[in-house]
Amino acid sequence: MDKEQAEPTTHFGYREVPESEKTRLVGRVFRSVATRYDLMNDLMSGGLHRAWKAFALNIAAAKPGERVLDLAGGTGDLAAAMAVRVSDRGLVVLSDINDAMLAVGRDRLMDRGTPRRLTYVQANAESLPFPDNTFDLITIGFGLRNVTHKDRALAAMSRALKPGGRCVVLEFSRPRSPLFGRLYDAYSFAVVPKLGRYVAQDEESYQYLVESIRKHPDQEALKALMEDAGLQRVTYWNLTGGIVAVHRGYKL
Template structure:
């Protein structure tokens, strides 16, 4: 698939700010360059460790041990958190490609993979989710955790996910969603806008990247709207499962 060049006049959102479409990717890259080496520590602090349970549930749905020669693609997975979980349960001949647009995040992932002795199963690729340098119908499953909302053109990333999956392949996306538990929404908003940027400033030395991350969550489509986008990309048997009162959701779809 050839990605259409961005219209320089087309706009999108960067958190609550409106920016040119071509500018968003550069600014997102800058955010993750700043937070790469403290990313996992901050995930623990921001979620109270819940992100580990959410990723466990995502990885369990992949069912990587089901077939020999299993091929998996984890997009926006630079630090390896999801890929390591899948590799732990996959057969010895499985191949897992970890793809991220940010080289700093991939550097962290490679170092962590080396320490875990997982180099044989994992391949790290720097590339854009909107234009994957990968062949058609090559993967049994595709995951993206907390990354799709940072993609400037989500519809292109979904189209690319559909393209690289084999018929019968599964798309899985873990992303922040809309709180549905009464009362939790106000607590969650107060925590997100007041506490998370402050913790980011203290721990990572800069609170602004975390302010963007909080704002980007609020701009992401509602769960049913995102499911409709997944269907529009060609996936069938689409569904989503809310976790932790709707703080996050796991979206899924199958390539017919």
């Protein structure tokens, strides 16, 4: 009799865990940090995350009348901005797998006056509950590195895009300068978890977030993954020396 095959493993930060456990563990991280997520982003990046998102929005170039899906949309920064750009003739779907993050985002945007063209869906990026050829634009900001099977998520995005539609990925990446990379690592590991301890009362979750960045594919590897998923004309832009990159690909 064949021996029962061991369950495949994947990384959760620097730990190896069963694939079936990663979604639960990532979910626990974001439920823990949801209420302090925006404040921590400002503190960790010195406010730079706002400039990174603004650049990604310009690359995404949402237009009036378009249908847009923002995956792992968290507290709704990208979705809210794109809802303005698509106008009342368009639609933006703010989606996140994590119920706590989606609730914080929904409440925050409702407090600001939610546009009628913005709606909310809890969904797993690996198995999107939308028909083929639904969206003109799909974005995912600082969320792809937390997905267990990035190839499946990118394939799902490609499937859900209309022909001619575009996919934009905003994510941490690899600094281009080795010296800058060492300084960035020193800051990340020494400062970010401590901020998590004192501000979010959760050092462990921010240790995971720092580690997850190092396990994410670099610029060229992510470009190849997007091309393997069926996206074409994939290009990317490095921001802040490569700490962050914006990738864009088209479904042709």
